[in-house]
Amino acid sequence: MAAPLLLVVLVAVTVRAALYRSSLAAFISERVEVASPLNAWKRVVEGLALLDLGVSPYSGAIFHETPLIIYLFHFLIEYAELVFMITDVLTAVALYLAIQDFNKVVFKKQKLLIELDKYAPDVAELIRTPMEMHYIPLKVALFYLLNPYTVMSCVAKSTCAINNTVIAFFILATIKGSAFLSAVFLALATYQSLYPLTLFAPALLYLLQRQFIPIKLKSKSFWLYTMQYAALYLCSLVVIVCLSFFLLNSWDFIPSVYGFILSVPDLTPNIGLFWYFFAEMFEHFSLFFVCVFQINVFFYTIPLAIKLKEHPVFFMFVQIAIISIFKSYPTVGDIALYMAFLPVWSHLYRFLRNTFILSCVLIVCSLLFPVLWHLWIYAGSANSNFYYAITLTFNIGQILLISDYFYAFLRREYYLSHGLHLTRQDGTEAMLVLK
Amino acid sequence: MAAAVPAVAALFLACCGAALASGVQDQAEQFFRSGHTNNWAVLVCTSRFWFNYRHVANTLSVYRSVKRLGIPDSHIVLMLADDMACNPRNPKPATVFSHKNMELNVYGDDVEVDYRSYEVTVENFLRVLTGRIPPSTPRSKRLLSDDRSNILIYMTGHGGNGFLKFQDSEEITNVELADAFEQMWQKRRYNELLFIIDTCQGASMYERFYSPNIMALASSQVGEDSLSHQPDLGIGVHLMDRYTFYVLEFLEEIHPASQTNMNDLFQVCPKSLCVSTPGHRTDLFQRDPQNVLITDFFGSVRKVEITTETISLDRDLAGFESKLPKDELATEPLKYAEQLPVAQIIHQKPKQKDWHPPGGFILGLWALIIMVFFKTYGIKHMKHVF
Numbered sequence: 001m002a003a004p005l006l007l008v009v010l011v012a013v014t015v016r017a018a019l020y021r022s023s024l025a026a027f028i029s030e031r032v033e034v035a036s037p038l039n040a041w042k043r044v045v046e047g048l049a050l051l052d053l054g055v056s057p058y059s060g061a062i063f064h065e066t067p068l069i070i071y072l073f074h075f076l077i078e079y080a081e082l083v084f085m086i087t088d089v090l091t092a093v094a095l096y097l098a099i100q101d102f103n104k105v106v107f108k109k110q111k112l113l114i115e116l117d118k119y120a121p122d123v124a125e126l127i128r129t130p131m132e133m134h135y136i137p138l139k140v141a142l143f144y145l146l147n148p149y150t151v152m153s154c155v156a157k158s159t160c161a162i163n164n165t166v167i168a169f170f171i172l173a174t175i176k177g178s179a180f181l182s183a184v185f186l187a188l189a190t191y192q193s194l195y196p197l198t199l200f201a202p203a204l205l206y207l208l209q210r211q212f213i214p215i216k217l218k219s220k221s222f223w224l225y226t227m228q229y230a231a232l233y234l235c236s237l238v239v240i241v242c243l244s245f246f247l248l249n250s251w252d253f254i255p256s257v258y259g260f261i262l263s264v265p266d267l268t269p270n271i272g273l274f275w276y277f278f279a280e281m282f283e284h285f286s287l288f289f290v291c292v293f294q295i296n297v298f299f300y301t302i303p304l305a306i307k308l309k310e311h312p313v314f315f316m317f318v319q320i321a322i323i324s325i326f327k328s329y330p331t332v333g334d335i336a337l338y339m340a341f342l343p344v345w346s347h348l349y350r351f352l353r354n355t356f357i358l359s360c361v362l363i364v365c366s367l368l369f370p371v372l373w374h375l376w377i378y379a380g381s382a383n384s385n386f387y388y389a390i391t392l393t394f395n396i397g398q399i400l401l402i403s404d405y406f407y408a409f410l411r412r413e414y415y416l417s418h419g420l421h422l423t424r425q426d427g428t429e430a431m432l433v434l435k
Numbered sequence: 436m437a438a439a440v441p442a443v444a445a446l447f448l449a450c451c452g453a454a455l456a457s458g459v460q461d462q463a464e465q466f467f468r469s470g471h472t473n474n475w476a477v478l479v480c481t482s483r484f485w486f487n488y489r490h491v492a493n494t495l496s497v498y499r500s501v502k503r504l505g506i507p508d509s510h511i512v513l514m515l516a517d518d519m520a521c522n523p524r525n526p527k528p529a530t531v532f533s534h535k536n537m538e539l540n541v542y543g544d545d546v547e548v549d550y551r552s553y554e555v556t557v558e559n560f561l562r563v564l565t566g567r568i569p570p571s572t573p574r575s576k577r578l579l580s581d582d583r584s585n586i587l588i589y590m591t592g593h594g595g596n597g598f599l600k601f602q603d604s605e606e607i608t609n610v611e612l613a614d615a616f617e618q619m620w621q622k623r624r625y626n627e628l629l630f631i632i633d634t635c636q637g638a639s640m641y642e643r644f645y646s647p648n649i650m651a652l653a654s655s656q657v658g659e660d661s662l663s664h665q666p667d668l669g670i671g672v673h674l675m676d677r678y679t680f681y682v683l684e685f686l687e688e689i690h691p692a693s694q695t696n697m698n699d700l701f702q703v704c705p706k707s708l709c710v711s712t713p714g715h716r717t718d719l720f721q722r723d724p725q726n727v728l729i730t731d732f733f734g735s736v737r738k739v740e741i742t743t744e745t746i747s748l749d750r751d752l753a754g755f756e757s758k759l760p761k762d763e764l765a766t767e768p769l770k771y772a773e774q775l776p777v778a779q780i781i782h783q784k785p786k787q788k789d790w791h792p793p794g795g796f797i798l799g800l801w802a803l804i805i806m807v808f809f810k811t812y813g814i815k816h817m818k819h820v821f
Contacts, residue, residue, distance in 0.1 A: 051790045071792050071800070181811050239803065246796045 004138050005096060009089050012145035016088070019155045020081050029156040033369050036329035037266045038064050038193070041080070041157035044073055056248060058256035061266070066192055067244035067253055069159060084154050087165045092141040094168040095340055098175045099137040102313055102344070105175070105210075107133065120419030126412060128347055136343050144340035148366075153333035160333030163192050167337060170196070171316065174203045177210045183232035191240050194261050195323045198301045202319055204229055205305065205312035215309055262294060264328045269387055271369070272330040273395060276388040297326040307410075314409055317341045321402045325395055332366075335398070342405075351408035354400055361397035365390050471585040471626045474735040475578060476501045476511045479560060481592030481601045483517035483552075488672040489663050491519045492533045493591045493633055493679040495541040500686040501587065504734030512563055512578055514550035516592075516602055526670055533675050533683065534665075549576050557607045564588075565618045582623035587631070587732045591679065594634030596657055597642075613643040620646040627720070629732040633678045635660040638714040650697065650720040650727070654678035654704075655711035662710050677709045691734050697724035 019025060028034060029041060037043065047063030047070065050056070057063040057070065076083050107130060113119060114127070144150055153160055170185035182203055189196035204226060205215065213221050245251060260266070267275045274293060278286060300322050308315040317338060324334030349355075368390050375382035411432055415422075422430040478501070480494035498513055520529050520542045531542040550559060562568050563578050580586055592599055598606040619625050630651040632640050637653030644651065654661040654676065663673035664680045675683070681704035689695055701715050701724070717724050730736045 054789065068800075071796070074790075074792060178811060181807070184807055243796065243799050243803070246799065247792055249793070 005093070005141055008138065008142050008145055009092065012088065012092070012151075013085055015146070015151060016085050016154050017081075019151065025155050028152050029158075031152075031156070031370065032269055032373070033271050033332055034152050034156040035158050036270050036331050037268055038261065038329045039159040039163070039331065039333075041159070044069065044159065045077070048073060048077060056250065056252055058248075058250075058252035061260075064257055064260045065159060066257055067247040068191070068240075069162070071247060072162075080157055084157050084161050087161045088145060088150060088154050091161070091165045091168040091337075092145045092340075094165070094172045095144055096137045096141040098168070098172040099140045099344055101175045103133045103136060119416050122419050122421060123416050126347075126416055126420070132347070136346070139343035139346075140340055143343055144336065147336045147339060149332035149336040149339070153331065153336065158331060158333055160331050163189065164333060164337045166192055167196060167199070167320070170199070170203070174206050174316075175313070177207065179207050179229055180232060182207065183229060184236045187233055187236035187240055190237060191244075193327075194258055195297060195327050198298055198319055198323065199316060200230075200233065201301050201305045202308075202312045202316035205309055205315065209310075209312060261328055263290060264293075266329075269373075269384065269391075270329055270331065271391050271394060272328065273326070273391070274328050276384060276391070279384070293326075294328070297323060311409070311413075314345070317344075318402055318406060321398065325398050325402075345405055345409065348405060348408040348412060351411045352404050353407075354404050358397055358401050358404065361393060362401070365394035365397060369394075470583065471731065472583040473581075474506050474510060474585050474587070474732065475580045476506050476587040476589070477514075477563065477578060478511065479514045479555065479588075479590045479592075481516055481555060481590065481599060483602055485517075485519070485522055485524045486672055487517070487592075488519050488531070488670070489675050490591045491515055491517065492531050492541060492675050494589065495531055495546065496533050496539075496675065496679060496683040497589045497631075497686075498546070499541050499543070500683065500689075501733055504686075504689065504730060504736075505691055506733075506735040508545075508547045509575070510735065511547070512549050512576065513547065514555045514560065514563075515548050515552075516555040517552060524671075532667065532670065533680070547575070553602070555602060557601050557605050557611075560601070560607065561611065561615050564615045564624075566622065566624060578624070580624050583626050584624070585627045585629070585732050586625045587629050589631045589633075590640075591633040591676065594632070594636060594640065596636045596639045599632070599634055599640060609640045609643040612640060613645055616644060616649060617646045620648075627722075627731070631682075633661055633676050637661060638716075641716050644716070644719060647719055648721060649716075650724070651716040652700070653714045654709070656714050659711040678704050678711070678713060681708060686729075686733065689729050689733065691730060691736055693728075693730065695729045697727040697729065700729060 019028075035041065043062050044065055047057030047065065050059075050063070051070065051074075072083075073080070106128070110128060119127075150161075166185060166189045170182060170189055173181035173185050186196060186199060186203060189199070207229065208215055208222065208225060211225065213219070213225055215222060241254075244253060264274050264278060267279045269275050277289060277293075281289060301319065304315055304318060308318070320341075321338040324330050324338060327334070369387075372382055372386045372390055376384060376387050414432060422432065424430045476498075478494045478498050480490045482490045494513070494515060498511065501511060502508070519525060520531050529542065530540045533539045533541050550563075563576070566578065568577055578586075590599060592601070594600060597609045600606050616628065616630075619628075625648070627648045628650070630641060630644075630649060632652070633654040634640070636655060636657050636659065638656045641649075641651035641653060642657075655678075662677050664675045664677045666673045682700075685700065685703045697717075701713075704713055706712050720727075728736075
């Protein structure tokens with residue numbers, strides 16, 4: 001499988017290199033859908049220039065990157081394009097290896113459940129075979145590398161690519177079963193953008209499953225493992241934060257990075273839901289609504305953990321999708337990460353109900369973003385409502401995608417244990433409905 | 436005794452001669468009294484849209500008076516933000532009337548508009564005043580005044596406390612205007628300046644002036660609105676503003692030789708006629724307004740005195756002292772091209788980076804990375820490294 005992966009990587013690198021040298025690069029890098037105040041390349045360059053002039057980059061409201069990014073780009077700023085291409089390749093390779101391992105785990109579990117007779121007799125067509133799962137890792141890498149969103153994000157040199165790499169490595173470490181590495185990468189991901197904190201739950205569930213520790217609240221080994229993992233995670237987070245203090249000898253980066261993410265002061269339009277609300281809200285209510293919106297991101301973790309405790313990797317996928325929809329400054333790079341996972345659930349295709357409308361909504365909205373931006377900002381014949389309407393529709397499309405996959409997944413699980421031909425008590429055919 | 440009479444007569448004659456000579460001397464002094472040798476006018480109308488017809492009519496009335504009194508088009512910069520004469524809503528195309536019953540068409544056949552429509556912006560106005568104009572600008576759009584120019588600046592439109600609205604989309608503040616006039620003073624672009632403004636709360640626009648030799652008039656005080664005069668039912672809009680209407684009436688009676696002075700202009704349009712209280716500011720002006728003729732600003736009166744006497748121009752004639760304090764004189768003329776060290780800039784080498792991450796940080800980071808690596812892959816790999 002190495003050769004096709006190498007080929008895909010080469011094609012992806014060629015596409016990116018070609019775009020870097022074309023005139024589209026400047027156009028893409030200033031699009032608000034691709035570069036948000038948190039991860040725009042312009043701001044990284046500005047921050048480093050400020051540092052060269054002897055001023056702390058966090059002193060204004062321009063620079064919102066973490067000190068480790070400062071360190072990384074201080075030496076690599078002339079090779080920025082190479083760095084971003086390499087991060088994309090690393091993400092793809094990490095996802096490839098992770099999904100390869102995950103497929104083995106899935107297959108093993110399925111075999112175990114078949115032998116234990118947990119499946120109903122008529123579900124032969126739902127059982128997955130190694131043949132069909134063979135190309136999934138390659139498809140995942142392909143989906144990530146050649147997704148137009150990823151390509152745009154890379155050409156714009158948005159540091160979202162680095163966030164994606166860290167999360168991909170975290171997923172790889174979790175699936176390989178190394179609690180220590182998983183905690184370290186999760187700490188790094190949280191340090192970078194705060195929201196991956198919610199990925200703690202699926203990672204913990206996966207590792208518990210791997211260690212065959214049952215998830216019962218009264219079990220001592222459950223709590224012991226949880227405490228260990230949490231301790232590893234928190235310690236590494238504290239170590240990384242304290243290390244960042246020593247870069248500039250100040251704690252300025254905490255309000256600049258985390259305060260900025262949480263309090264959303266910059267209302268530049270993006271593909272998220274925050275900007276329009278806060279642009280037209282009275283000062284009096286803004287604290288309340290900031291809290292409501294931020295809780296909304298973290299809120300889905302516990303219900304999903306209860307529902308999906310047997311399927312932590314699907315939980316992780318849904319969680320990443322929720323983060324990239326509801327975070328305060330989303331960009332298309334975040335969307336590309338969870339879209340890369342879609343081939344893993346390709347066996348759910350027969351249960352998906354909204355594929356046509358979803359694909360139409362997502363493609364049309366992606367195409368309408370620059371059109372309505374131009375109409376609003378340059379032609380002056382539209383206003384922010386138009387752009388926000390498209391943002392809303394796009395996010396509704398994404399939410400519909402997630403809920404569709406969620407429903408399809410649960411439906412398949414139900415069919416697996418209860419058989420494909422469901423009958424009601426009086427013998428007529430029954431339909432499964434999501435309540 | 437008999438010798439005393441011719442002596443007294445001679446003394447008397449000598450005195451008369453001296454008086455006559457000093458009368459000629461006086462006349463010669465008067466020659467230099469006002470100190471300006473040319474006149475300029477910058478007339479700005481800042482509002483667009485049909486219902487602001489009156490602002491265009493205001494500006495064109497002042498233009499007409501100023502032209503009639505002798506300032507040629509080459510010395511007038513006329514900025515009109517909209518075209519009323521050829522506006523599709525004008526029932527009498529190619530005309531702009533200032534009085535109902537269409538008595539006076541201020542548009543006429545020979546109106547030269549220098550800045551029209553969207554060219555009337557705050558930036559262009561300030562560039563005209565300060566002279567910072569791109570080299571491709573035609574002469575008609577430039578204010579080519581020098582240090583012996585008297586400039587009349589007339590502005591009308593919609594304004595507020597401290598600002599004047601341009602084109603319904605931007606504003607000029609009184610501070611910006613005052614700074615522009617100071618730039619003009621420092622670049623010796625005017626001798627004396629008369630600033631007239633007809634907007635709501637117009638007095639706020641001249642509050643911040645701080646350059647010498649500026650006299651300012653406004654149609655209303657801060658907190659008051661300037662009102663319009665009469666609507667014309669045939670055209671459907673108000674034709675003029677009250678203040679400018681009465682100023683125009685006043686100016687119609689001025690001819691190039693009239694000796695009317697500024698104090699009369701200050702009396703134009705009392706509160707009974709104008710409803711708002713016009714204001715003026717003369718503290719920055721060096722001459723007494725009593726001695727300032729209307730034609731010093733509104734006309735281009737050439738000072739020609741015909742005399743057959745020989746007049747000796749004394750070096751220290753009173754009234755002709757240099758009004759400039761000595762330290763403000765420029766020491767050496769800078770050429771435009773030499774103001775920027777271009778050669779230095781284009782051959783700059785890329786700067787060395789000044790900031791480096793502290794050693795402790797780098798050490799700590801790499802120690803952590805190595806620790807994580809070895810914790811994951813086991814200590815036994817260390818023997819491959821060493």
